[in-house]
Amino acid sequence: MRRMLTLLIVLAMVAMPLATLSGQTRAAGKTLDIYYIDTEGGQATLFVSPAGQTLLVDTGNSGERDLNRILDVLKTAGVTKLDHLWLTHYHGDHYGSMAEIAKRIPVAHFYDHGRSIESDRPNIIAFEKLYPEIIGKSAHTAVKPGDKIAFAGTDVTVVASNSTFLKTPIAKAPGAGRPNPLCASHKPRDESKVDPDNHYSAGFVMQFGAFRTIDLGDLTWSREFELMCPNNPIGTVDLYLTNHHGLDQSGSAAFVHAIHPRVAIMNNGTRKGGAVQTFEILETSPGLEDLWQLHWSYAGAVEHNTPGVKIANLDDAAQLAAIVSGIQTPAPPAGPGGNAAHSPAYYFKVSASTDGSFTVTNSRNGYSKTYAARQ
Numbered sequence: 001m002r003r004m005l006t007l008l009i010v011l012a013m014v015a016m017p018l019a020t021l022s023g024q025t026r027a028a029g030k031t032l033d034i035y036y037i038d039t040e041g042g043q044a045t046l047f048v049s050p051a052g053q054t055l056l057v058d059t060g061n062s063g064e065r066d067l068n069r070i071l072d073v074l075k076t077a078g079v080t081k082l083d084h085l086w087l088t089h090y091h092g093d094h095y096g097s098m099a100e101i102a103k104r105i106p107v108a109h110f111y112d113h114g115r116s117i118e119s120d121r122p123n124i125i126a127f128e129k130l131y132p133e134i135i136g137k138s139a140h141t142a143v144k145p146g147d148k149i150a151f152a153g154t155d156v157t158v159v160a161s162n163s164t165f166l167k168t169p170i171a172k173a174p175g176a177g178r179p180n181p182l183c184a185s186h187k188p189r190d191e192s193k194v195d196p197d198n199h200y201s202a203g204f205v206m207q208f209g210a211f212r213t214i215d216l217g218d219l220t221w222s223r224e225f226e227l228m229c230p231n232n233p234i235g236t237v238d239l240y241l242t243n244h245h246g247l248d249q250s251g252s253a254a255f256v257h258a259i260h261p262r263v264a265i266m267n268n269g270t271r272k273g274g275a276v277q278t279f280e281i282l283e284t285s286p287g288l289e290d291l292w293q294l295h296w297s298y299a300g301a302v303e304h305n306t307p308g309v310k311i312a313n314l315d316d317a318a319q320l321a322a323i324v325s326g327i328q329t330p331a332p333p334a335g336p337g338g339n340a341a342h343s344p345a346y347y348f349k350v351s352a353s354t355d356g357s358f359t360v361t362n363s364r365n366g367y368s369k370t371y372a373a374r375q
């Protein structure tokens with residue numbers, strides 16, 4: 001009996017800090033938290049609403065590496081179920097770990113843009129065959145522009161899907177509905193080498209009080225123009241996740257400058273995205289206060305990469321020293337997604353408040369910066 005009592009006391013002591021911690025988490029849950037998970041040139045972004053609802057946008061590449069990174073962040077965020085799982089489009093750097101995640105954690109509702117335009121490609125045929133099994137008895141919606149997603153405490157508007165775009169301005173969004181003067185100088189690009197499902201990416205604007213953020217997956221240069229011209233239906237945003245990993249197939253000035261972000265987060269890999277043109281458009285974006293990168297970009301080199309304190313994942317120090325001193329070194333071996341794998345991997349956490357202020361934290365070095373509410 002005494003042993004039993006001792007055991008109970010020990011158990012209570014162990015359980016107490018956990019209970020306190022989860023209590024604190026709930027009490028402090030007045031922020032919208034966003035985790036930008038490094039999948040080395042893929043996408044996996046976790047949104048946790050103040051009420052504890054969860055939305056995962058994309059699932060990185062297939063394989064243990066990205067799966068474990070995503071599961072680690074879900075654990076860190078205390079997430080045990082996904083209320084919403086959003087697939088921007090049918091490419092392996094976005095749907096890669098979906099099947100494995102759905103095996104490990106319940107998913108209530110799946111979203112996508114409808115059938116893939118690449119349904120004749122063997123990998124897409126395989127995924128589209130598997131996809132109904134992944135969804136199982138959960139809810140499923142092929143979204144359309146103007147649809148709203150019920151993500152507690154926020155207002156989520158679908159602005160792009162299946163190569164159709166929002167034409168009615170988002171209600172009460174600052175600057176929405178006005179003519180976009182940047183359309184006049186927009187130059188079309190040759191998109192013959194673009195994998196076509198990128199054009200069909202499903203994307204949304206999320207508003208949490210005065211804080212606004214946008215995620216358009218891998219939407220392309222020509223489709224950004226269709227969305228933003230002649231009138232801007234979105235208005236301005238505080239936080240912009242760069243379209244298409246910062247590749248120069250996306251991220252036009254007609255889009256980026258018009259949405260006037262305060263902060264951009266780039267989901268590039270070391271050798272995917274982070275294009276010079278993308279950096280230059282961000283560097284000249286009016287009102288942009290900071291760029292944060294999930295990776296150092298070899299294409300951007302020392303001239304364009306953001307200061308290291310705002311980069312989550314650096315290549316190894318020897319590689320970087322060689323770059324700075326102008327010595328060429330062979331590329332490290334590629335992992336899934338065509339990039340060198342880093343272990344461990346770091347993420348960014350964004351905590352936003354309804355007054356529009358938000359804090360970005362780099363999990364590699366603990367560096368945080370708070371962006372005060374606009375006056």
Ligand SMILES: [Zn+2]
Pocket residue numbers: 041042043091093094218244245
């Ligand atoms: Zn991609």
